Amino acid sequence: MVTLLAGLxxxxxxxxxxxxxxxxxxxxxxxxxxxxxxxxxAMAAGAPAVADTSVATRAREALxxxxxxxxxxxxxxxxTDITRRSExxxxxxxxxxxxxxxxxxxxxxxATLAVLQREYPGAALLREYEAWRLLADGNPLEAxxxxxxxxxxxxxxxxxxxxxxHALDALHREPDATDAWRRVLDGAPxxxxxxxxxxxxxxxxxxxxxxxxxxxxxxxLHPSDTTLLGREVxxxxxxxxxxxxxxxxxxxxxxGT
Amino acid sequence: xxxLIALLLLLAITAMxxxxxxxxxxxxxxxxxxxxxxxxxxxxxxxxxxxxAPARETSEPPAREVARSKLFxxxxxxxxxxxxxxxxxxxxxxxxxxSDGVVVAExxxxxxxxxxVTEQLGEDLPxxxxxxxxxDAVTLLRRLNSDRAVSYTGLLLSRRIAAVTGRLAVDGAPGxxxxxxxRAELVRRIDGVVRASFAATLRAAPSIAAPVTALVATPxxxxxxxxxxxxxxxxxxxxVTIGFLVERSAAAGDGxxxxxxxxxxxxxxxxTPGWLDPxxxxxxxxxxxxxxxxxxxxxxxxxxxxxxxxxxxxxxxAPLDAAAEALDGRVRIVWSLPPDADVDGxxxxxxxxxxxxxxxxxxxxxxxxxxxxxxDSTVRGGSIYAWHVRAIDRAGNVxxxxxxxxxxxxxxxxxxxxxxxxATLGAGRRATYSWKPPAxxxxxxxxxxxxxxxxxxxxxxxxxxxxxxxxxxxxxxxGLMPGITYRVEIVSVDSSTNQSPATVIMLxxxxxxxxxxxxxxxxxxxxxxxxxxxxxxxxxxxxxxxDVEVTEQGTKAPRSIxxxxxxxxxxxxxxxxxxxxxxxxxxVAVDSAGNRSPVAVDTLTLVDEERPSxxxxxWAVRKGPLVRLGWERVMSRDLxxxxxxxxxxxxxxxxxxxxxxxxxxxxxxRAAPPSVYYAIRAVDTSGNTSIPQPLVTPVTGEP
Numbered sequence: 037m038v039t040l041l042a043g044l045x046x047x048x049x050x051x052x053x054x055x056x057x058x059x060x061x062x063x064x065x066x067x068x069x070x071x072x073x074x075x076x077x078a079m080a081a082g083a084p085a086v087a088d089t090s091v092a093t094r095a096r097e098a099l100x101x102x103x104x105x106x107x108x109x110x111x112x113x114x115x116t117d118i119t120r121r122s123e124x125x126x127x128x129x130x131x132x133x134x135x136x137x138x139x140x141x142x143x144x145x146x147a148t149l150a151v152l153q154r155e156y157p158g159a160a161l162l163r164e165y166e167a168w169r170l171l172a173d174g175n176p177l178e179a180x181x182x183x184x185x186x187x188x189x190x191x192x193x194x195x196x197x198x199x200x201x202h203a204l205d206a207l208h209r210e211p212d213a214t215d216a217w218r219r220v221l222d223g224a225p226x227x228x229x230x231x232x233x234x235x236x237x238x239x240x241x242x243x244x245x246x247x248x249x250x251x252x253x254x255x256x257l258h259p260s261d262t263t264l265l266g267r268e269v270x271x272x273x274x275x276x277x278x279x280x281x282x283x284x285x286x287x288x289x290x291x292g293t
Numbered sequence: 294x295x296x297l298i299a300l301l302l303l304l305a306i307t308a309m310x311x312x313x314x315x316x317x318x319x320x321x322x323x324x325x326x327x328x329x330x331x332x333x334x335x336x337x338x339x340x341x342x343x344x345x346a347p348a349r350e351t352s353e354p355p356a357r358e359v360a361r362s363k364l365f366x367x368x369x370x371x372x373x374x375x376x377x378x379x380x381x382x383x384x385x386x387x388x389x390x391x392s393d394g395v396v397v398a399e400x401x402x403x404x405x406x407x408x409x410v411t412e413q414l415g416e417d418l419p420x421x422x423x424x425x426x427x428x429d430a431v432t433l434l435r436r437l438n439s440d441r442a443v444s445y446t447g448l449l450l451s452r453r454i455a456a457v458t459g460r461l462a463v464d465g466a467p468g469x470x471x472x473x474x475x476r477a478e479l480v481r482r483i484d485g486v487v488r489a490s491f492a493a494t495l496r497a498a499p500s501i502a503a504p505v506t507a508l509v510a511t512p513x514x515x516x517x518x519x520x521x522x523x524x525x526x527x528x529x530x531x532x533v534t535i536g537f538l539v540e541r542s543a544a545a546g547d548g549x550x551x552x553x554x555x556x557x558x559x560x561x562x563x564x565t566p567g568w569l570d571p572x573x574x575x576x577x578x579x580x581x582x583x584x585x586x587x588x589x590x591x592x593x594x595x596x597x598x599x600x601x602x603x604x605x606x607x608x609x610x611a612p613l614d615a616a617a618e619a620l621d622g623r624v625r626i627v628w629s630l631p632p633d634a635d636v637d638g639x640x641x642x643x644x645x646x647x648x649x650x651x652x653x654x655x656x657x658x659x660x661x662x663x664x665x666x667x668x669d670s671t672v673r674g675g676s677i678y679a680w681h682v683r684a685i686d687r688a689g690n691v692x693x694x695x696x697x698x699x700x701x702x703x704x705x706x707x708x709x710x711x712x713x714x715x716a717t718l719g720a721g722r723r724a725t726y727s728w729k730p731p732a733x734x735x736x737x738x739x740x741x742x743x744x745x746x747x748x749x750x751x752x753x754x755x756x757x758x759x760x761x762x763x764x765x766x767x768x769x770x771x772g773l774m775p776g777i778t779y780r781v782e783i784v785s786v787d788s789s790t791n792q793s794p795a796t797v798i799m800l801x802x803x804x805x806x807x808x809x810x811x812x813x814x815x816x817x818x819x820x821x822x823x824x825x826x827x828x829x830x831x832x833x834x835x836x837x838x839x840d841v842e843v844t845e846q847g848t849k850a851p852r853s854i855x856x857x858x859x860x861x862x863x864x865x866x867x868x869x870x871x872x873x874x875x876x877x878x879x880x881v882a883v884d885s886a887g888n889r890s891p892v893a894v895d896t897l898t899l900v901d902e903e904r905p906s907x908x909x910x911x912w913a914v915r916k917g918p919l920v921r922l923g924w925e926r927v928m929s930r931d932l933x934x935x936x937x938x939x940x941x942x943x944x945x946x947x948x949x950x951x952x953x954x955x956x957x958x959x960x961x962x963r964a965a966p967p968s969v970y971y972a973i974r975a976v977d978t979s980g981n982t983s984i985p986q987p988l989v990t991p992v993t994g995e996p
Binding site for chain 1: 628
C-alpha cells in the first residue's frame with residue numbers, strides 16, 4: 037500500500053528546494069499544495085492535540101525568529117557589529133527557551149513539534165527536537181538513531197552528542213554511554229551532565245584517578261575555564277588528597293580569578 | 294496525457310523525498326524536475342498493459358478535461374482496477390463496460406456523503422486530509438471534488454481517493470484478463486445520453502512495471518548510496534509507474550524486508566534514480582531491492598536484490614583542542630577526544646623550529662583512543678617544537694592533522710659530569726684537557742674553569758664547546774704560569790644551560806723559568822766605610838729571595854754579601870768593602886723553585902774625597918832673593934805633604950814651586966821674584982788639597 041504522505045512530500049519538496057537555494061519557491065510549492073497543516077495528524081498519531089494554541093503560536097514565532105537569527109548570524113558572521121550579534125544571540129537563546137518549553141516540557145509538545153515540522157520542513161533544529169522528543173517519550177532507540185543521523189552532518193554538535201549519550205544511558209549500553217559522555221565533556225568541558233555522569237561511573241568503578249587525569253587534561257586544554265578547577269578540587273577530595281585540593285583553592289584565590 | 298505528465302511533474306517536485314538527494318555537498322542549482330520529455334521517448338517502453346481509444350459519440354462536446362481523459366487499467370491478481378483520470382462533470386456519471394458487454398460499474402460519480410467518505414478512505418484518510426488541508430470530512434469532501442489538482446494527485450496516489458472522487462471501477466471477476474478491453478462512458482444522468490467514451494485494452498495481467506535495472510549500492514561517507522536505472526516515461530497508457538519504494542533486509546538474520554521509506558520516490562527521468570540510506574552500521578551487510586509503484590499506489594514485484602556491506606568511509610574529525618605543557622626534560626601534549634564514536638587511536642608528529650622544517654612521526658603504533666595525551670621525552674630543552682595529532686578510526690580512515698601546538702621545551706635536570714678527564718702539559722706550558730662525554734643524552738657542550746689552588750676561578754669558555762678536548766694557552770697564549778698548581782673543572786652543559794657537577798683535574802705546572810731580574814740596583818758607600826746595596830723587586834711573582842754578590846776588581850770569584858727575602862727591605866750592607874777598589878755588586882732574584890734570574894749589577898769604587906785642613910799661620914820673610922816660608926802643622930792622618938804655590942801678582946795663576954814632606958813646615962824659595970805671593974796647601978795621600986787660603990806676601994827682615 038502506497039502511503040505517500042503528501043504533507044511530508046511537501047516538506048521534502050521544501051527541503052529539496054531549499055537545498056537548491058530557492059526558499060521562496062519551496063514555500064510557494066508547499067504552501068500552494070498543502071499549505072497549512074492540521075492538528076488531525078497529531079491526533080491520529082495518538083498524541084494530545086494542541087489544546088493551547090498559544091503554545092504552538094509562541095513556538096512558531098520562536099522558530100521563525102530562530103531561523104531569521106540563524107540566517108542573520110550566518111550572513112553577519114564576519115561582521116564586527118558586536119551589538120547586533122549580541123542581540124541576535126539573545127534572540128536565539130530566547131527562541132530556544134520557548135521551543136524547549138513548547139516541545140519538550142509540555143504534554144502537547146509532540147503535536148506542536150509535528151505542526152512545526154510541517155511548517156518549517158527545512159529546519160534542522162526541529163529534527164534535533166524530534167530526537168529529544170523521542171527520548172522524552174521513552175523511545176531511546178529511535179532517538180539514538182536520530183541523534184546519530186544528525187551527528188553525521190553536525191559531528192561537533194554538543195547538544196547532539198549529549199542527546200546520544202542520554203539515549204545510550206537510557207538503553208543501558210554502558211561502555212558506549214561512558215564513551216559518549218567523554219566525548220561530550222571533551223567537546224564542552226563545562227558540561228555538568230557529562231561530568232556528573234562520568235563522576236558517577238568512575239566513583240562506582242573506583243577509577244576516580246582516571247577522571248582526575250581527564251580533568252587535568254581538560255584544564256590544559258582550557259586554562260581559563262575555572263569550572264574545571266572546582267571539579268579538580270572535587271575529584272582530589274574524593275581521592276583523599278585534601279592538601280592538593282587546598283593548594284588548588286589557594287592558587288585559585290591567589291590568582292584572584 | 295498532458296495532465297498525467299503535469300501531475301507527475303508536480304509530484305516529482307512536491308514529493309521528492311529528502312533522502313533521494315545527496316545531502317552534501319550542495320548540488321548545483323537546477324530547475325524543478327520533469328518526469329518526461331516533451332516528446333515521449335520512442336524506446337525502450339514497457340509493455341503496455343492497456344490501450345486507450347477515446348471516441349466522440351455525441352455531437353455535444355463534453356467538457357474539455359473530459360475530452361482529454363483516458364483510462365488506467367491496473368490488473369491485480371483478482372481484480373482489474375479501472376481508473377478514469379477525470380471527474381464526471383456535474384449531471385454526469387461514468388459507466389464502465391467490459392469488452393464482453395458486461396457492465397462493470399455504472400453511475401460512478403463523486404461521493405456526496407461526508408459521513409461515508411472517511412470510511413471509504415480508510416487508511417488513506419491522513420493522505421486525503423493532507424492533500425485537502427481539511428480537518429473535517431465535509432471540507433475534505435468538498436475540496437476533493439472541487440480541486441482538480443488535489444483530486445488528480447489523490448487519484449494517482451491512492452485508489453481509495455480515486456473511488457471517493459468517482460473515478461474508479463473495479464472488475465472483480467475479469468476472467469481471462471489479457472486482451473480484455475474496458476470502455477468508460479460519460480453518461481448524462483438526466484437522459485442517459487453518452488457524452489464521451491474511452492476504451493482501453495489490457496495487454497498483460499497482472500499489471501507489471503518495467504523492471505529496475507543496474508541497481509548499484511555504493512558505500513559512501515554518508516551511508517549506502519543506491520542507484521538504479523529505469524526506462525524513460527513513454528507516454529503509453531500502460532506506462533503507469535509513478536515511483537519506487539526502497540526495501541532493505543539484513544544480509545544475516547531473518548532477512549525480513551522492511552521499507553526504508555514510507556513514500557515512494559517519484560519517478561524522474563531527468564536524473565538517475567537513487568536513494569541514500571544513511572541508517573547503516575559500519576561493517577554490517579544489507580540487501581536492497583527496489584519496488585516500482587503504479588498509479589493508484591499499487592506496489593509491484595520488486596526487482597532483484599543486491600547485497601552490500603557498509604564500509605566506513607567517513608574519516609574522523611581531527612582533535613579540536615590540543616595543548617602542550619613543557620615539563621622537565623619532556624613535553625606533555627594533550628588533545629580532546631573527537632566526537633566520532635569509532636575513533637580507534639591517534640598518531641602524533643613533531644617538528645622542530647619553524648614551519649619550514651619537516652614533520653617526524655613520533656608514534657609507530659597508534660596511541661589508544663582512551664589515551665588522549667602523549668609525553669615526548671626526546672625533546673631538547675630550550676628548543677621550540679610543534680606537534681600535531683590526527684585520529685584514526687576502526688576502519689583505518691584518518692582525520693586531517695589538527696592545528697599544531699607549539700611550545701619551548703624545558704630542562705631542569707642537569708646533565709651528568711664529563712668522564713675520564715685528563716690534562717696534558719705541552720710546549721709553551723699549554724695544557725690540553727680531554728674528557729669523555731657522559732651518558733646523558735642532552736649535552737650541548739662543556740665549560741672549562743681554571744683556578745690556581747686557593748685562587749679565584751676563571752671560566753675559559755665563552756660558550757660551551759661541543760668538543761671533548763680543550764687547549765688552554767692561558768692569557769694571550771703565554772701559557773700557564775710556571776710553578777702554579779691549577780684546579781681545572783670541566784662541566785657538561787645541556788641545551789637548557791643546565792650545568793653538571795664538575796669533573797676536577799689538578800694540574801701542576803713545573804717552574805723552570807728564571808725570574809725576572811731585580812731592578813734599580815744601587816750600591817752606595819763611603820770611603821772607609823760600608824757599602825749599602827738596594828734594589829727594587831723583580832716583576833716575577835714567585836721570587837723567594839735575592840742573592841747579592843760583589844766582585845772586587847782584580848779578583849775572579851765573587852763574594853756573597855747576603856741574601857734578602859722578598860718581604861723584608863730589599864737591601865744588604867757590605868761592611869767589607871775595600872776602599873779604592875772597583876766593586877761590582879750583582880743582585881740575583883731566586884724564585885721558589887731555585888731558578889736564578891739574570892744578574893742586576895751596579896759598580897762602585899770607594900775613594901777619599903775629603904780635603905785636609907788648610908795650613909794656618911803662614912809666614913814669609915824675604916831676605917834678599919831668598920824667601921823663607923813657614924806654617925803651622927796640619928793634623929791629618931793621610932797627610933802626604935804640603936805644596937808651595939807662588940804667583941807674581943794677585944792676578945797671576947799660582948804655580949807650584951815646591952813640596953814638602955808632612956813633617957816639614959818650612960820652605961825656602963831661593964828664586965823669589967821681587968813681587969811675589971805665596972800659598973801653602975796641604976795635600977793628602979788621595980791628592981786632595983786643602984781649601985785655598987788668602988795669599989801671603991813675604992816681609993823683609995827676620996821672621
